[in-house]
Amino acid sequence: MTTTTDHGLAGHSPRLSEGLPETSPNRRRFSWNFAIRIVLLLIAAALTLGPVLWTLSTSLRSPSESFKLPPSFFPWNPDFTSYGEVFQQLNIFLLVLNSALVTGLIAVGQMVSAAMAGYAFAHLKFRGRGALFSIVLATMMVPMQVTIVPVFMLIRGMGLSDTLLALILPAIPTAFGTFLMRQYFMGLPAELAEAASIDGASPWRTFRSVYAPLAMPGMAIVGILAFNFHWNEFFRPLILTISEQNFTLPLGLVSLQGNLGTGSISVVLAGVVLSMIPALVVFMFGQRVLQDGLTAGTGK
Amino acid sequence: MSTITRRMAGESGKRQSGKGVAGEPTTPDPNAPPQHQPTAKSRQSQRWLAWIFLAPTILGMGLFTLIPIVASMVLAFFRWDIISAPTFVGFDNFSEVVQDPTVRVSFLNTILFVVVAVALQLGLALALAIMVQEKMPAWLRVFFRSAFFFPLILSAASVSIFMRYLFNEQFGVVNWFLSLVGIPAVPWLTTPGGSAAVVILVYVWQNFGFSFLLFIGGLASIPVETYEAASIDGATGWRKHLYVTLPLLSPTTLVASVMAIINALQVFDQPYVLTRGGPGDSTRTAVMVIFESAFQRLEFGQASAVGVLLTLIIMAITAAQFRLSKRFVFYQ
Numbered sequence: 001m002t003t004t005t006d007h008g009l010a011g012h013s014p015r016l017s018e019g020l021p022e023t024s025p026n027r028r029r030f031s032w033n034f035a036i037r038i039v040l041l042l043i044a045a046a047l048t049l050g051p052v053l054w055t056l057s058t059s060l061r062s063p064s065e066s067f068k069l070p071p072s073f074f075p076w077n078p079d080f081t082s083y084g085e086v087f088q089q090l091n092i093f094l095l096v097l098n099s100a101l102v103t104g105l106i107a108v109g110q111m112v113s114a115a116m117a118g119y120a121f122a123h124l125k126f127r128g129r130g131a132l133f134s135i136v137l138a139t140m141m142v143p144m145q146v147t148i149v150p151v152f153m154l155i156r157g158m159g160l161s162d163t164l165l166a167l168i169l170p171a172i173p174t175a176f177g178t179f180l181m182r183q184y185f186m187g188l189p190a191e192l193a194e195a196a197s198i199d200g201a202s203p204w205r206t207f208r209s210v211y212a213p214l215a216m217p218g219m220a221i222v223g224i225l226a227f228n229f230h231w232n233e234f235f236r237p238l239i240l241t242i243s244e245q246n247f248t249l250p251l252g253l254v255s256l257q258g259n260l261g262t263g264s265i266s267v268v269l270a271g272v273v274l275s276m277i278p279a280l281v282v283f284m285f286g287q288r289v290l291q292d293g294l295t296a297g298t299g300k
Numbered sequence: 301m302s303t304i305t306r307r308m309a310g311e312s313g314k315r316q317s318g319k320g321v322a323g324e325p326t327t328p329d330p331n332a333p334p335q336h337q338p339t340a341k342s343r344q345s346q347r348w349l350a351w352i353f354l355a356p357t358i359l360g361m362g363l364f365t366l367i368p369i370v371a372s373m374v375l376a377f378f379r380w381d382i383i384s385a386p387t388f389v390g391f392d393n394f395s396e397v398v399q400d401p402t403v404r405v406s407f408l409n410t411i412l413f414v415v416v417a418v419a420l421q422l423g424l425a426l427a428l429a430i431m432v433q434e435k436m437p438a439w440l441r442v443f444f445r446s447a448f449f450f451p452l453i454l455s456a457a458s459v460s461i462f463m464r465y466l467f468n469e470q471f472g473v474v475n476w477f478l479s480l481v482g483i484p485a486v487p488w489l490t491t492p493g494g495s496a497a498v499v500i501l502v503y504v505w506q507n508f509g510f511s512f513l514l515f516i517g518g519l520a521s522i523p524v525e526t527y528e529a530a531s532i533d534g535a536t537g538w539r540k541h542l543y544v545t546l547p548l549l550s551p552t553t554l555v556a557s558v559m560a561i562i563n564a565l566q567v568f569d570q571p572y573v574l575t576r577g578g579p580g581d582s583t584r585t586a587v588m589v590i591f592e593s594a595f596q597r598l599e600f601g602q603a604s605a606v607g608v609l610l611t612l613i614i615m616a617i618t619a620a621q622f623r624l625s626k627r628f629v630f631y632q
Contacts, residue, residue, distance in 0.1 A: 033537070037431050038440070044428055045447040048505070052450070054473060055462045071473040113360070116353035124350035125343065132358070139365045143566050143614065145587045146607040149375065149594050150368035153382070173360030197342060203349045232455030234569045235587075239595055250457035254573055257461050265465055272458045279453045283446075291449060295513050 059083070059269035066266035082266040083274075086256075090271060094245065095252040099231060099275075102167045102248060107226040109172035111219045118181025119207055119215075123193055133182070140175040148239060155240060162242040171230060177222040180296055184218030185211060221293040224286045231278055249275045375604040382598060393605035403606060406577075406584040413500060413585065414564040420504045421560055422553070425511035430541060433519045449513065451506040460573035463502045464489065492582030495575045499583050503570050507563065511556045518552025519545070554625045558618060565614055586610050 053073045058066050059082055060075035066082070086092060120126070121133050155166045188211060196206040237248045247255070253271045282290065376393055380386035397403050432444050451459065466473045467488040475485045488494040522545065530544045546553075568587040571577060577584035577592075586606065594603035 067471040069476050113356040117357035120350040120353040124346045126347045126350040146611050147368035150371035170364040173357045203346045234457040250455045283453050
């Protein structure tokens with residue numbers, strides 16, 4: 001995990017291991033201040049993690065016991081009935097396949113297009129570079145909810161309504177990813193390009209063999225951010241997909257819970273837990289990358 | 301809004317220099333051979349490559365962002381239900397929207413939501429960040445940071461699904477805990493006040509971690525010497541934070557509040573899944589109105605008008621915030 005800090009977004013890695021300095025040197029005395037602080041933090045952590053633990057352990061209760069109180073926060077006697085049930089009530093395989101296809105293609109598309117555009121903005125010289133980059137940044141400020149109506153009509157006009165492509169195509173051009181990749185490429189020395197061109201390499205060769213391999217960690221950030229965002233996305237799929245065969249996971253789960261929240265608790269929660277697995281994997285292996293990427297470009 | 305853009309551009313300029321690999325000196329060596337001059341041919345091929353590389357992003361953004369922005373503004377002046385041809389109606393959509401009680405209530409709801417949720421989110425995040433950054437074992441700090449960050453990786457829809465069960469009046473866990481301390485069952489999702497509270501709590505629960513991360517980064521960049529100087533002057537405990545941390549943290553606070561406000565203004569997933577805007581219109585938000593008038597009532601012109609109004613509000617708030625910041629933010 002420590003290697004992930006070495007991705008060139010310098011200044012975005014808060015120094016984890018160093019806290020604020022000690023201001024009082026009396027170390028041996030029991031400190032009420034310290035105790036109260038830790039207790040408050042533990043309460044906050046319990047309130048943050050508690051609902052997720054409850055979700056996990058309730059999904060592992062049998063459907064008939066799932067609403068019984070007192071609540072359970074740890075699955076002492078796991079019962080997997082609900083997991084079997086959710087596969088019967090919901091076409092989980094199709095939902096996962098749709099979500100994976102949409103998220104995966106968006107992530108790959110963003111990684112490639114952002115790397116190319118970011119490289120052009122960082123290392124290639126052409127007229128109008130500054131102005132074009134400002135336009136790209138400015139598009140970040142417009143909320144997606146405001147453009148959704150024209151996007152919906154555009155998709156319809158292209159004959160793509162109610163297809164997975166309707167979700168994928170508009171999400172590939174990424175202002176934030178382009179910004180991130182430009183930063184990354186600027187962190188790589190320009191001398192590499194000079195050396196390569198003295199050796200007679202074409203600009204394409206210089207990108208392909210010199211810069212692109214060095215930019216893999218930056219592309220990983222773009223990919224992980226895209227994956228996390230689009231795996232969890234609800235608003236666009238709600239509007240751009242109509243038939244159930246094109247639903248993504250969040251949409252399927254909301255429809256399973258139903259308008260009145262009448263779906264069997266443990267079964268719905270089993271689906272929720274299943275949908276969290278990829279996010280959990282990202283959390284375990286790419287937490288640092290995700291944190292740095294999320295706070296990148298906040299002017300810190 | 302352009303200020304954010306400029307800040308970002310400024311940042312990038314700073315980072316451009318001094319990031320060599322493996323400690324390579326970045327200052328030019330006076331004995332080095334003269335710089336390689338690119339030939340006209342290589343400059344031309346650079347231009348070609350640049351436009352090929354930019355093509356997917358620029359074309360995609362033009363098609364899916366820039367054209368829709370313009371189209372949205374144009375559409376706000378038309379009446380269109382997609383089936384018949386659009387007719388120009390001038391400012392009718394705006395005047396109808398402004399007079400529509402549902403739209404009014406939902407804008408009021410949105411503003412109220414933003415004020416309360418952002419205040420809670422920033423206050424909680426700042427307090428926790430200060431507590432986490434003070435002296436404690438490293439593993440404990442890692443645990444707290446991960447715990448507070450965790451809700452951010454979940455989907456707002458999934459979170460709202462399980463929160464709806466947790467806040468259920470009869471068999472919800474929240475009311476069960478409240479009953480332990482003698483508080484009678486709260487009708488969370490069936491009363492206007494209760495629903496608004498749940499939407500705010502669920503939103504803050506999921507999003508405070510983002511502000512927390514920003515504050516952690518801001519705190520880490522405050523130089524150690526400032527605290528040493530303050531403690532020599534006799535500042536301790538909360539005074540230290542009041543007179544040192546808060547002023548020095550103000551640039552971070554500004555960025556964190558701008559981002560929190562812009563995100564909160566666009567809230568949709570939580571109220572949609574938790575309450576569907578109800579009971580009545582009590583938790584209907586601006587984006588829910590856009591969604592409903594466009595995709596349930598097929599009033600695309602009115603939906604666009606609401607969208608334009610929302611964008612104007614977002615721009616005005618951002619501009620105001622940066623104007624204020626010139627007076628109150630302390631840059632080192």
